[in-house]
Amino acid sequence: MSQSVLEISELQLHFFTDKGVVKAIDGVDITVNEGEIVGLVGESGCGKSVTSLAVMGLVPNPPGKIVGGTIRFAGQDITHWTNKQMRKIRGKDISMIFQEPMTSLNPLFTIGDQMVEAIRIHKKCSKKEAQAMSLSMLEKVGIKRKGILDLYPHQLSGGMRQRVMIAMAMVLNPRLLIADEPTTALDVTIQAQILDLMRSLNKEYGTSILLITHDLGVVAEMCDRVIVMYAGQVVEEADCCHLFKNPTHPYTQGLLKSIPKLDGNEKRLYSIPGQVPHPLRMPQGCRFAPRCEYVMDHCWSQKPELLETEKGHLSRCWLHQAKEGSGNNGETNATNATVESS
Amino acid sequence: MFAYTVRRLLMLIPVLIGMSIITFAVVHLIPGDPAQTIAGEKATPQRVEEIRKELGLDQPLYKQYLDYVKGLLQGDLGKSLITKRPISEEIGPFLAATAELVLTSMLIAVFFGVNLGIISAWRQNSWFDYTSMVIALIGISIPVFWLGLMEQWLFAQTLDWLPSNGRMDPRIQMVPITHFYVIDTLIYGDTEVLWDVVKHLILPAVALATVPMAIIARITRSSMLEVMRSDYIRTARAKGLSEFWVVYKHTLKNAAIPVLTVIGLQLGLLLGGAVLTETIFSWPGIGRYLYTAISERDYTVVQSGILVVATMFVLINLLVDLIYAWIDPRIQYGRK
Ligand SMILES: Nc1ncnc2c1ncn2[C@@H]1O[C@H](COP(=O)(O)OP(=O)(O)OP(=O)(O)O)[C@@H](O)[C@H]1O
Ligand code: SF4
Ligand SMILES: [Mg+2]
Numbered sequence: 001m002s003q004s005v006l007e008i009s010e011l012q013l014h015f016f017t018d019k020g021v022v023k024a025i026d027g028v029d030i031t032v033n034e035g036e037i038v039g040l041v042g043e044s045g046c047g048k049s050v051t052s053l054a055v056m057g058l059v060p061n062p063p064g065k066i067v068g069g070t071i072r073f074a075g076q077d078i079t080h081w082t083n084k085q086m087r088k089i090r091g092k093d094i095s096m097i098f099q100e101p102m103t104s105l106n107p108l109f110t111i112g113d114q115m116v117e118a119i120r121i122h123k124k125c126s127k128k129e130a131q132a133m134s135l136s137m138l139e140k141v142g143i144k145r146k147g148i149l150d151l152y153p154h155q156l157s158g159g160m161r162q163r164v165m166i167a168m169a170m171v172l173n174p175r176l177l178i179a180d181e182p183t184t185a186l187d188v189t190i191q192a193q194i195l196d197l198m199r200s201l202n203k204e205y206g207t208s209i210l211l212i213t214h215d216l217g218v219v220a221e222m223c224d225r226v227i228v229m230y231a232g233q234v235v236e237e238a239d240c241c242h243l244f245k246n247p248t249h250p251y252t253q254g255l256l257k258s259i260p261k262l263d264g265n266e267k268r269l270y271s272i273p274g275q276v277p278h279p280l281r282m283p284q285g286c287r288f289a290p291r292c293e294y295v296m297d298h299c300w301s302q303k304p305e306l307l308e309t310e311k312g313h314l315s316r317c318w319l320h321q322a323k324e325g326s327g328n329n330g331e332t333n334a335t336n337a338t339v340e341s342s
Numbered sequence: 343m344f345a346y347t348v349r350r351l352l353m354l355i356p357v358l359i360g361m362s363i364i365t366f367a368v369v370h371l372i373p374g375d376p377a378q379t380i381a382g383e384k385a386t387p388q389r390v391e392e393i394r395k396e397l398g399l400d401q402p403l404y405k406q407y408l409d410y411v412k413g414l415l416q417g418d419l420g421k422s423l424i425t426k427r428p429i430s431e432e433i434g435p436f437l438a439a440t441a442e443l444v445l446t447s448m449l450i451a452v453f454f455g456v457n458l459g460i461i462s463a464w465r466q467n468s469w470f471d472y473t474s475m476v477i478a479l480i481g482i483s484i485p486v487f488w489l490g491l492m493e494q495w496l497f498a499q500t501l502d503w504l505p506s507n508g509r510m511d512p513r514i515q516m517v518p519i520t521h522f523y524v525i526d527t528l529i530y531g532d533t534e535v536l537w538d539v540v541k542h543l544i545l546p547a548v549a550l551a552t553v554p555m556a557i558i559a560r561i562t563r564s565s566m567l568e569v570m571r572s573d574y575i576r577t578a579r580a581k582g583l584s585e586f587w588v589v590y591k592h593t594l595k596n597a598a599i600p601v602l603t604v605i606g607l608q609l610g611l612l613l614g615g616a617v618l619t620e621t622i623f624s625w626p627g628i629g630r631y632l633y634t635a636i637s638e639r640d641y642t643v644v645q646s647g648i649l650v651v652a653t654m655f656v657l658i659n660l661l662v663d664l665i666y667a668w669i670d671p672r673i674q675y676g677r678k
Contacts, residue, residue: 058579083585091582098573106574108595108670118581152671168581 005074005176005208006032006055006094012068013054022279024050027233027316028069029306030210032176037202037209039219039240041255042229045276048212051229052178055210056096057086074175092122095169099181101162105153111138111164112149118168137171138164141197159190166197173205180212195222216259220244228252231277231287234306238313248315250292286318294319346667350660357656365649366410369397369641380423380641393423397642419646424638429646433631437650438521439509440620440627444612446543447551452605455555459562459601464589466567474559481556486615490549490622497545507624510539546623550616554608561604565597572596598669606662610655 013025024047032038040048053059055071057078070079073094078086098104105114115134116127123130131149138148141163145151153161162182169177179198183191199222202209211222219226219240226243228236228251236249247253254272274291283289286299299318306316369376377394378385385393393399398406413420419429458478462471498506509523510516514535519526524543527536569575570593578592617629628651635643667673 056580058576087582087584089582090580096580098577100573103573104577106578106592106596107672109592117583121582154672165577 003034004031004072005034006030006210007072008051008055008069009072010069011051011054011066011071013050013059013064013066015063016065017063020280023232023282024064024279025054025232026282027306028229029234029237029314030227032208032210034175035202035206035208036225037199037211037223039223039226040210040212040229041214041216041219041226043214043276045279046229047232048214048229049180052096052180052210052212055178056090056094057081057083058090088122091118091169091174092172093174094176094178095172095174096178096180097162097165097169097182099184101158101165101185104165105161107153109152110149111151111153111156115149115164115168115171119171122172133171134167137167140201141167141170142193143167159186159194162186162190162194163197166194166201170201170205170207174207176208176210177201178210178212181214182211183218184213184215191218198222216244216255228255231282232279233287233316234314235288235316236314237306242313246313248309248313248320249288249317250294250319251288254291286316343667346673347664350663350667354656354660358653361649361652361656362411362414363407365645365652366407368645368648370403370406376641380639382639414649419650420642422635422640422643424635424640424643429643432643433628433647433650435518435521436626436628436631439625440613440616440629442522442524443543443546443550443620443625443627444609444616446547447549447612448554448605448609450547450551451555451558451608454551455558456562456601458555458559460566460589460594462559462563463566463570464585471563475563478556478559481552482560484552486549486553487618487622489552490546490619493545493549494622504545505542506545509542509626510535511542514538546619546625549622550612550619553615554605554612557608558601558604562597562601565600566593569593569596595669599666602662602665602669606658609658613651613654 008028008030011025011028012023015022015024028047028051030038030040030051040051042048050059050064054064054066055073059066066079070077072078073089078089105111109117112131112134115138116130119125119130119133120127125133134149138144143160143163153164156164166182177198182198183194186194195218198209198211201207211218213219223240226236226238226240227234228243228249230251236243236247236252238246243252244256247256251272254270257270258272272291277283277287277290283300284303285301286292286295286304289295289299292299296318302318304316304318304321306314307321309315309320375390377390377397377399380397381390381393398409401409410420417430419433421428422432425432458474462474465471494506497504505511516523516526516530516532516535519529523539524536527533527539566589570589575588575592578588583592613628616625616627617633619625620627620629621633628647632644632647634640635647
C-alpha cells in the first residue's frame with residue numbers, strides 16, 4: 001500500500017448545472033504505483049480530463065463538486081484540501097501537461113519567464129539559479145536551441161512547445177506526472193518523440209505517470225497498466241499485455257476491435273454501435289447496456305460493480321459477476337466474446 | 343520595438359498631411375467670398391481686401407496651402423482674427439486646462455474601471471459582480487450634463503463641500519508656469535492652493551469619468567472572463583501559482599489589449615466630450631476657446647484649434663499602438 005503514489009477510490013464528482021446534475025465521475029478507482037506508467041483510456045467525454053483535474057484540485061467549483069470517494073496522494077487524503085493546501089503540491093509533487101501545446105503557454109511571457117516562475121513558486125532560489133535549472137531541464141527534453149529562454153511561445157512549433165510544457169512539469173522532479181492526451185494535437189513523428197521522452201524521464205527519475213489517451217496504440221507501447229473508463233466509470237483494469245490479450249468487458253472488447261488493422265483482411269473499420277449516453281440521462285443499471293451486444297435483463301436495472309475476475313484484473317460487468325440465476329449464461333457469453341475478439 | 347516605433351511614426355505622415363488638408367479646407371470651404379464672410383456683412387471693401395491680404399487669400403490655392411504647411415512645420419498656427427495674437431501662444435493655457443481635466447478623469451476612469459472589472463470577473467455572479475455591473479450600466483446611460491448639474495446641486499449648492507466653477511479660487515494669485523495647475527502648485531510647493539485646485543477638479547473630472555469608467559469596467563470584465571477560460575491560465579494554476587498572481591499577472595496582461603483599445607478611444611472621445619462639461623463647470627479649456635471662436639467667427643482659431651485637437655487624437659492612438667506592441671510580442675513580428 002505504501003508504494004502507491006496516487007490512489008483514487010470510488011470517486012464521485014458531479015456538476016450541478018442549471019439543467020440538472022451531471023454525474024461526470026460516478027465510480028472511479030485508479031491506483032498509480034511508484035514508478036509506474038498507467039494508461040487511462042476511454043471515448044471522448046467519459047470523464048478522463050475531469051478525473052485528472054480532480055486530482056489537481058482544478059475542477060471549477062461551482063459547478064463541479066466531489067460528492068463521494070477519496071483521492072489519496074502519497075498516503076495523504078487530499079480529497080477535500082483547500083485551494084491553498086493544493087497549491088503547495090501542484091507543480092511540485094504533482095504536475096500536469098495538457099492536450100493543447102499551442103495554447104497552454106502564456107503568449108505574452110517568454111519561455112524563461114514561465115519556467116523560472118514554475119520553479120520559484122516552490123523553491124527558494126535566485127533567478128539565475130532558476131534559469132540554470134530551466135536550461136538543463138530543457139536540454140533533457142531535447143531543446144538545445146540557443147537563447148531559448150528569451151523566446152516567446154509563438155516562435156516555437158507545437159512539438160517544441162509540448163517539450164517546454166514537459167520540461168516545466170518535470171523541472172521540480174514531481175512524484176506524479178499527469179499527461180492529458182499529450183500527443184493528440186501533434187503529428188505522428190513528433191508524437192513518437194514525445195512519448196519516448198516521457199518514457200525515458202520515467203526511467204531516469206522514477207516519476208509515476210498517469211497517461212490519458214484515447215489511443216490504444218499509445219497505451220500498448222507505453223503503459224504498465226491500463227484503466228478503461230466509460231461514461232464516468234472505470235469499467236476495466238488490468239496489466240497492459242493482459243488486457244490486450246484477454247479483455248473481459250464488452251466495451252473494452254469493442255475498443256480493441258475498433259483499432260484499425262494493417263493486415264488488410266478487415267473490410268471496414270469496426271465501431272461500437274450507438275452513442276455515449278447523454279450525461280443528464282444515464283441508464284439506470286449498467287451504463288453500457290444500450291450499446292452492449294451481451295446485454296441481459298438485469299443489466300438494465302442493476303448496477304454492476306468493479307470486481308476482480310482474476311488477480312489484478314478488474315471488470316465492471318454482470319457477465320463476470322456471480323449473479324444468482326443468470327451467472328451461467330453470462331459466463332459462457334463472456335468466453336465466447338473473448339474468443340471472438342482475439 | 344525600435345523598428346516598429348519608426349514604422350509606426352512613418353505611418354503618421356500621410357495622416358498628418360490629410361489632416362492639414364482638411365483644416366486648410368475649413369476656411370476655404372466657407373461659401374462665397376471667405377474674406378467677405380469673415381469680415382462680416384457691414385464691412386467696408388477696404389476692410390475686406392485687408393483681410394484677404396492678411397489671410398493670403400489673394401494667392402493661388404496651392405501656394406496658400408504650402409505657406410500654411412510651412413507655417414505649421416515651424417509651429418506657426420496663424421493669428422487670431424479678433425485678438426491678433428499668435429494662436430500658438432494663445433491656445434496653450436486652454437489646452438493645458440483641458441488636458442489636466444481629461445487626464446484626471448481618465449485616471450479615475452481607468453483606476454476604478456479596471457479594478458471593478460477585474461474583481462467582477464474574479465467573483466463572477468457574486469453580489470459584487472451584479473452590483474458593479476448595474477452601476478456600470480447606469481453610468482453608461484446617464485447624460486453627462488445631467489450628472490454635472492446634479493453634482494453641482496448636491497455637492498456645491500446643497501452640501502457646499504466642493505466648488506462648482508473654474509479651476510481655482512479667483513482670489514488666489516498665481517503666475518502659471520506649465521498651466522497644469524496641479525503641477526504648478528506643486529512647483530510652488532503651495533499645498534493650500536494645490537488642495538483648492540484639486541477640489542475644483544473633482545466635480546468636473548468625476549462627471550467626465552463616469553461613462554468611460556463604466557465602459558472600461560465592462561470591457562475589462564468580459565475580457566478577463568474570456569482569458570480566464572484559456573488553457574494557459576489553467577497551466578498557471580497547475581504550477582501552483584496563487585490566485586492573485588494568476589489574475590493580476592497572467593490574466594490581466596492578456597486581457598489588457600481590448601481594454602487599452604477602449605481607453606484610447608475614450609481618451610479621444612473625452613477630448614471632444616469635454617466641451618459640454620467645460621461649459622457646465624465654466625472650465626477655461628479648449629472647448630470654451632473653440633466655442634468662443636465659433637461664435638465670434640474667428641475662423642483661423644477654429645481651423646488651428648481643430649488641427650491641434652485632431653493631432654492630439656492621432657498621438658493618443660499612436661501611444662496606444664506602441665503600448666500594444668510593448669505588451670504583445672506577436673504584434674512586432676507582424677502577426678496579430
Ligand atoms: N464545467 C462543466 N460543467 C458541466 N459539465 C462538465 C463540465 N466540465 C466537464 N463536464 C462534463 O464532464 C464530462 C466529462 O468530460 P471530460 O472533459 O472529462 O471528458 P474526456 O474524457 O476528457 O473527453 P476528451 O477525450 O474529449 O478530452 C463531459 O460529459 C462533460 O459534459
Ligand atoms: S453489465 Fe450487461 S450491459 Fe453492461 S457490459 Fe456487462 S453484459 Fe453488457
Ligand atoms: Mg479530455
